[in-house]
Amino acid sequence: MTQPNDTAAISFAGVSKWFRPKGQLVHALSQVSLDVSKSEFVSLIGPSGCGKSTMLRLTSGLLEPDWGTLMVEGGSPSEARARKHFGFIPQHPALLPWRTVRANVSLLCDINHQPEAEVMSADDQLDMLESIGLGPFVDALPSELSGGMMQRVSIARVFALRAPLLLADEPFSALDELTRVEMRYLLLSLWERSGSTVLFVTHSIPEAVVLSDRAVVLAARPGRITKVIDVPLPRPRDESIEDTEEYREILREVRSALKEGWSH
């Protein structure tokens, strides 16, 4: 049996997961093995139902593997969660409508207070909001913001936590294309300053290539890894990277890997 790598930030070793919705057994993940190094940005890309989101929930300890071993920072996912080592960016901004922008950003810092957790101070949170263009809106309610601004608050909220591990579940899927591109580079700039490890679920090939150090391609029924593609594009990255031949080459490679997984 595959052994987990306890020096990796996240290590899946032969992990399998089944669900039983309405009595029908669904094999969500089959024998998944993957090591994610510290400060690495890894994207999980694949069709619907390939187990991308299940991998995130297993990593954060919200689900337990039925088979295999999963280690986070050399321990169990639940231990990492108890220490507030996860920052989660959900698909929708999931802002609390009764809290102002400032209060939403500090929300995760206030919960499950850990004296050793190095969360961002209130002043630093304000500086961050200022730097991402939300300065004039710190006392606004979510209902007063646009979709893109709400997602910016959601990203700021996770970086305020200063968690060493970030998990993102298709955070830009509900945005229009222009806002989506803007958010992609905003996330990139904040992540490059933070040095955290990221597991990023996406359906978008350009998103996976622009953001990641590695793109993990998955196939469905059962969910499994079909290919892991290195993205050796130089960092820091900006929009000009999308004009390079190297970028387009990796894009083609990811696309053909996805098609291959689809046809099998």
Add this chain to the structure above:
Amino acid sequence: MADATSPDSIPVVEVPPEIRRQTFRHAVFMVAPFAGLAAFFLFWEFYVRISGIRPLTLPKPSSVLIHVVENPAFYWHHATVTVQEAWWGFWMAFVLAVLVATGMAHSKLVERAATPIIVLMQSMPVAILVPIFLLWFGFSSWPKILTALLFAWIPFVANALTGLRAIDPETHELLKSVNASKWEIYWRLRVPHSLPYLFSAGRICIGLALVGAVVGEFFNSKDGLGNTARVAQSRLLVDQLWGSVFVLAFIGVTFVLVLIAVEHRVLRWHSSQTVV
């Protein structure tokens, strides 16, 4: 020629008259409830005057109002008794409903155990319990308070349960990702989320608590607007009977308006406070 995207190229247009007229429409919108109420009473007044209907069947609203204004101490005394009973019944119903809904929202077992009792109380005419309360508590305020409680608590419990339970699953997962305790999820997510539901129930329960208190007073009491109405009915004191109704309606409307004002302040974040 100015660049198509430069500020100079943006045409300045006058505010359309339709938008100007919106201010006037807003003013009309604000006055409409009072105008509706005034029209209702004027119609009633003229109908009684013109039709020649007997005052015993339907008195003029003006004569009822004059009767209330001429007997302020009498109505004040009885109204304070009814309001106190309804007030305590309302708040006890609120606390009990929130406690029960909290248990039900957190445990399927509690929900399964409590549901038959709630359905039983919902489908039973609560007024039938008043004689039993009189046997238990005598002629104190308790039978009336308990009746008000039983009338008011079902809408509270149904709405509190929906509000506490129907939270956004993604937000729930977000809080769990930092290992939030059940208590933190309750205070930071479930309780604020249930507030619009509780305010909505509160509007209904104000009326129900007053009805409960009055029904309790019908059975046996020396004071309260239920008693004044019962005595007036037996002695054919039409102005007093209708006066009790008017004062009771006034109390109900006043409390609902106060609640709406509080709701407007507390729930400024909620879509229910946006006029579309």
